[in-house]
Amino acid sequence: MFNLNEFISREVTKRPVSMFLQDIEKNKETLSRRIKDKTVLVIGGAGSIGSSFIKAVLPFHPRTLVVVDTNENALAELTRDLRSTKGMFVPEDYIPYPMDFASRVFRKMFRGRGGFDIVANFSAHKHVRSEKDIYSVEALLQNNVLHAKALLDLLAEFPPDTYFCVSTDKAANPVNIMGASKRIMEDVIFSYSDRFPVKTARFANVAFSNGSLPSGFLSRLSKLQPLSAPSDVRRFFVSPEESGQICMLACMLGENREIFFPKLTKAQMMTFDSIATALLKEHGYEPLRCGTDGEAVDKMEAVRRGGRQYPVHYSVSDTSGEKAYEEFYTEGETVDMDRLGALGVITGKALVETERVEGLFDKLEAAFGRADVSKEEIIAVLKGYLPNFDHIEKGRSLDSKM
Numbered sequence: 001m002f003n004l005n006e007f008i009s010r011e012v013t014k015r016p017v018s019m020f021l022q023d024i025e026k027n028k029e030t031l032s033r034r035i036k037d038k039t040v041l042v043i044g045g046a047g048s049i050g051s052s053f054i055k056a057v058l059p060f061h062p063r064t065l066v067v068v069d070t071n072e073n074a075l076a077e078l079t080r081d082l083r084s085t086k087g088m089f090v091p092e093d094y095i096p097y098p099m100d101f102a103s104r105v106f107r108k109m110f111r112g113r114g115g116f117d118i119v120a121n122f123s124a125h126k127h128v129r130s131e132k133d134i135y136s137v138e139a140l141l142q143n144n145v146l147h148a149k150a151l152l153d154l155l156a157e158f159p160p161d162t163y164f165c166v167s168t169d170k171a172a173n174p175v176n177i178m179g180a181s182k183r184i185m186e187d188v189i190f191s192y193s194d195r196f197p198v199k200t201a202r203f204a205n206v207a208f209s210n211g212s213l214p215s216g217f218l219s220r221l222s223k224l225q226p227l228s229a230p231s232d233v234r235r236f237f238v239s240p241e242e243s244g245q246i247c248m249l250a251c252m253l254g255e256n257r258e259i260f261f262p263k264l265t266k267a268q269m270m271t272f273d274s275i276a277t278a279l280l281k282e283h284g285y286e287p288l289r290c291g292t293d294g295e296a297v298d299k300m301e302a303v304r305r306g307g308r309q310y311p312v313h314y315s316v317s318d319t320s321g322e323k324a325y326e327e328f329y330t331e332g333e334t335v336d337m338d339r340l341g342a343l344g345v346i347t348g349k350a351l352v353e354t355e356r357v358e359g360l361f362d363k364l365e366a367a368f369g370r371a372d373v374s375k376e377e378i379i380a381v382l383k384g385y386l387p388n389f390d391h392i393e394k395g396r397s398l399d400s401k402m
Contacts, residue, residue: 002282004208004218008239011278012207012214012270019238019262019342020245026341027253034252035060038161039093041116042067043101043151044123046074048209049166052244053120053251054078055088064093066116068106069123072098074210102147107154115158120251121151121165124182131177134375138368141378144181145188149361152192159196164251165189167200167259172327173388180382180389184360190257191352199254202261202328202346204236206243213272217279224304226296226311227280227287229272233317236264236326249343259346261328263337269326273314285310330388360385 009016024031035057044050045067054067069075075096082090099106101123110116125140148165155163167182174180189198208214213229220227238246242262250260277287288309290296296311303310329335334348363381367373383389 005239005241007279007282008207011282012237012275013239013242014268015239018242018245020242020249023249023340023342024245027249031248031252032060034161035062035118037061037063038117039064039113040066040118041110041120043069043119043121045069045120046071046078046096047122048206048240049203049243049247050120050122051078051081052240053122053247054082054244055085055241056244056248058082058089058091061089061091062118063091064116065091065095066109066113067094067096068099068101069096070098070100101151102143110154111157115155115160117161118251119155119160119163120247121148121163122247124166125178131375134373134378137177137375137378140178141181141364141368144178145184146361146364148185149188149357152189156192156195161197162251162254163189163192163196163198164247164254165198165200166247167202172202172330173390174386175390177379177382177391180386180391183386183389184382186259186349187352188357190349191354191357193257193351197254197256199250199256200259201246201250202259203243203246204238204262204264204326207237207239207275209240209243214275214279217276221279221283224300226290226293226300226313227276228293228296228313228315229276230317231271231273231314234269234271234326236262236268237270238262238264246343249340253340254345255347257349257351259329259349260343261346263342263344264328273312276312276314280310280312284308287312289314356385 040057040062042050042054042065045054046069050069054065058065067075067078075098079096082088097109101121123143125143131137131140165185167186174183186200189200192198205212208218217227246260246262254260280287286309288299288311290299290311290313293313296313299311328344329346333346336345336347339345360381367377367381379391383391
């Protein structure tokens, strides 16, 4: 029987156990002191990283766990998963809420509870494909930036002990709007760091996370559909378990205005086509290389009749915003590689000028208030704020491919 976690460990991360286990063990007393009997709010907690964060936190016995997510079905599955896991601690005050963190009912719930000790926000647009036109760009920036600021304003009414949210490796020298939005999000949360402690983490790809390309490979296999993947895009990967542990360690051990990242080397990067090939072989297939998406679709009939050569279309990336490789920090950032065994820390981030952040928000709000605003205008606004934002525009999005 196929075991996804074992496959990830053997073929993707190439680690038999989590790279963060030693850091957790060494800091157990501190983690327990900062989590035990605390009230915890997890926004976007039904997603891959949010649910993994919850599983990393629960062994330290928080008093309250409130989970907010717009995906009602995923919340139900999260609850079933937690309740069905042997030895999993679930506090008596556990409530999953299917609601939008930018909604009025969320604000009523938050104020009614008098805030929370620990707030972790995993609600975000994370795909480069979420910037295909002006409408998708506006939705992305509303969620990742504008609504995030509204949440911080709400938190300031009942300042938490700590606030954590997820950034991305794509925030370092961004080439797409998603990465730029996360880099701006870092500045936004830091502008509130004089009111409560804020921390974040720049992430690698989470192997087989919901909506990811590798997760799509599993869906294609289950439906006997061909696989398509870029052959030239190299990415860092962590396991789903590791993703939650990164966030828990950063949230609980980080100091104010610090950015964490996993200590991974360029030699540990993987290409998506190599993951697809390994997955096919795990299922008893050999990849049959095709020149186009259409050819791969046509040749699937042989597999449906029992053939073991599986059509794939591996090609060079030709869509907007795709960076050939990833990096976690830039040349001008100060990095501490000694504090933790498996996590590096970007330190010494200056308190961001509130006026500069608010000026950006005013420009974005004014632009989105016009019916004729264009994607190019928004990119220009972002470039005005982030001089190192080098957007790669090729006029084609991932939605045009298999």
